[in-house]
Amino acid sequence: MTTLQLKDAGLLKTQAYVNGEWLGADNGNTFAVTNPSTGEVIAQVADLGAAETNRAIEAAETAMQSWRQKTAKERSAVLRKWHDLMLENQEDLAIIMTAEQGKILAESRGEVAYGASYAEWFAEEGKRVYGDVIPNTTADRRSVVIKQPIGVVAAVTPWNFPNAMITRKAAPALAVGCSVVLKPAAETPLSALALAELAERAGLPAGLFNVVTGINAPAIGEQLTGNPLVKKFSFTGSTPVGKQLMALCATTVKRTSMELGGNAPVLVFADADLDKAVAGAIGTKFRNAGQTCICANRILVEDSVYDAFVEKFTAKVSEFVLGDGFAEGTHIGPLITDKASAKVQDLVDDAVAKGAAVTVGGQVDALGENFYQPTVLANLSNDMRVSKEEIFGPVAPIFRFSDEAEAVKMANDTEFGLAAYMFTENMSRTWRVSEALEYGMVGVNEVAISSEMIPFGGVKESGQGREGSKYGLDDYLETKYICMGGI
Numbered sequence: 001m002t003t004l005q006l007k008d009a010g011l012l013k014t015q016a017y018v019n020g021e022w023l024g025a026d027n028g029n030t031f032a033v034t035n036p037s038t039g040e041v042i043a044q045v046a047d048l049g050a051a052e053t054n055r056a057i058e059a060a061e062t063a064m065q066s067w068r069q070k071t072a073k074e075r076s077a078v079l080r081k082w083h084d085l086m087l088e089n090q091e092d093l094a095i096i097m098t099a100e101q102g103k104i105l106a107e108s109r110g111e112v113a114y115g116a117s118y119a120e121w122f123a124e125e126g127k128r129v130y131g132d133v134i135p136n137t138t139a140d141r142r143s144v145v146i147k148q149p150i151g152v153v154a155a156v157t158p159w160n161f162p163n164a165m166i167t168r169k170a171a172p173a174l175a176v177g178c179s180v181v182l183k184p185a186a187e188t189p190l191s192a193l194a195l196a197e198l199a200e201r202a203g204l205p206a207g208l209f210n211v212v213t214g215i216n217a218p219a220i221g222e223q224l225t226g227n228p229l230v231k232k233f234s235f236t237g238s239t240p241v242g243k244q245l246m247a248l249c250a251t252t253v254k255r256t257s258m259e260l261g262g263n264a265p266v267l268v269f270a271d272a273d274l275d276k277a278v279a280g281a282i283g284t285k286f287r288n289a290g291q292t293c294i295c296a297n298r299i300l301v302e303d304s305v306y307d308a309f310v311e312k313f314t315a316k317v318s319e320f321v322l323g324d325g326f327a328e329g330t331h332i333g334p335l336i337t338d339k340a341s342a343k344v345q346d347l348v349d350d351a352v353a354k355g356a357a358v359t360v361g362g363q364v365d366a367l368g369e370n371f372y373q374p375t376v377l378a379n380l381s382n383d384m385r386v387s388k389e390e391i392f393g394p395v396a397p398i399f400r401f402s403d404e405a406e407a408v409k410m411a412n413d414t415e416f417g418l419a420a421y422m423f424t425e426n427m428s429r430t431w432r433v434s435e436a437l438e439y440g441m442v443g444v445n446e447v448a449i450s451s452e453m454i455p456f457g458g459v460k461e462s463g464q465g466r467e468g469s470k471y472g473l474d475d476y477l478e479t480k481y482i483c484m485g486g487i
């Protein structure tokens with residue numbers, strides 16, 4: 001077992017956090033959390049199941065009764081403190097994240113700051129939950145609309161962002177008076193548990209933020225989706241799993257938010273600044289080794305600049321250093337598992353068999369099974385699986401288009417609709433294409449589009465609901481109409 005070198009060893013928790021207590025599983029079972037770079041075990045974590053999950057839900061229901069009575073300002077103070085503690089412990093949280101997720105340390109530091117920003121943002125936004133006074137419908141009536149916390153929130157979060165995907169659900173829920181039962185990904189529970197420790201230190205009362213760790217996702221998920229005390233279910237993950245969870249939530253008519261898969265196109269028009277487009281496409285393709293839902297999945301380049309783009313793009317990618325996320329100078333870390341590498345290899349093999357050219361990379365690296373080489377594919381066609389499937393790895397397929405209409409048609413030819421990007425210096429095209437793209441988010445000459453201040457979310461089978469921004473509170477609130485008569 002590796003020992004992580006933390007300034008504050010108290011942040012490395014291995015028990016689950018339920019009703020303000022650190023607990024093992026009822027049956028004493030644990031599961032191993034491993035470092036994707038080395039395969040070494042970092043920790044053995046409590047492996048909870050259905051019974052413990054239900055106890056967490058009941059504790060959450062009880063705890064929120066007094067939390068919802070507090071003023072928004074009182075709740076805000078706790079969230080603000082949580083934010084401050086995340087930043088004070090940024091380096092330790094980043095070390096834990098790189099150890100369990102594999103992303104390079106610089107990206108982990110960035111994610112901790114990003115995650116903390118949701119706590120700060122919703123600490124403020126929670127104070128701005130307004131209702132309405134509706135004009136009288138008859139002379140003796142008064143009608144008002146108030147907003148109330150929806151109730152216990154169940155959240156299921158992914159391994160690719162072990163911190164920020166939690167805070168962008170938990171912070172708005174807590175800000176408006178809800179409580180949370182969180183099931184973090186089994187690959188990355190340690191970041192979630194460290195967040196629970198910091199929430200406790202910030203003064204969050206017991207039962208409001210529960211972390212149920214475990215590898216039996218169906219058993220835990222069945223309780224989170226089926227227990228009638230849970231009023232809202234929020235999920236970030238794949239589209240197929242999201243669909244199953246939505247169906248399960250339908251049995252008790254829970255409100256759901258789904259942040260699901262993507263197939264992000266990057267449109268590069270001939271009138272773009274090509275160097276800017278190359279840098280941007282690289283930025284969005286290789287973030288977290290290609291393992292984000294908004295990573296470029298297809299790069300679409302106009303005919304007349306295609307060869308120049310591929311050449312410049314390949315030259316830059318050839319300079320990337322693949323390696324352990326802790327090693328100085330590494331640009332790209334490992335994929336989460338060897339299974340993930342094998343899936344990426346399948347996609348590359350399929351493209352090559354159908355005529356794609358590999359201009360750099362194209363294989364699992366000698367560093368180990370989890371390390372996939374940064375790869376560029378040229379001469380793509382729409383019958384290749386990379387045109388339809390989410391790659392979730394460091395492979396950049398570069399397609400060709402002949403005009404704007406074809407580019408938009410290709411971009412929209414997918415069931416997904418999360419993020420799209422375009423590079424152009426033409427203002428009219430910017431508007432036309434932004435409006436025509438069937439996506440929840442569009443970056444124009446910009447790929448770093450995420451922030452706590454913007455509404456993150458997709459259309460079509462990429463999901464429903466928005467996280468972050470002023471809209472990020474809506475999913476945690478019920479709207480109640482009150483009609484007062486006889487006045």
Ligand code: SIN
Nearest residue numbers: 161291292293294450
């Ligand atoms: C994701 O991959 O789902 C999240 C990316 C982000 O928040 O920027």
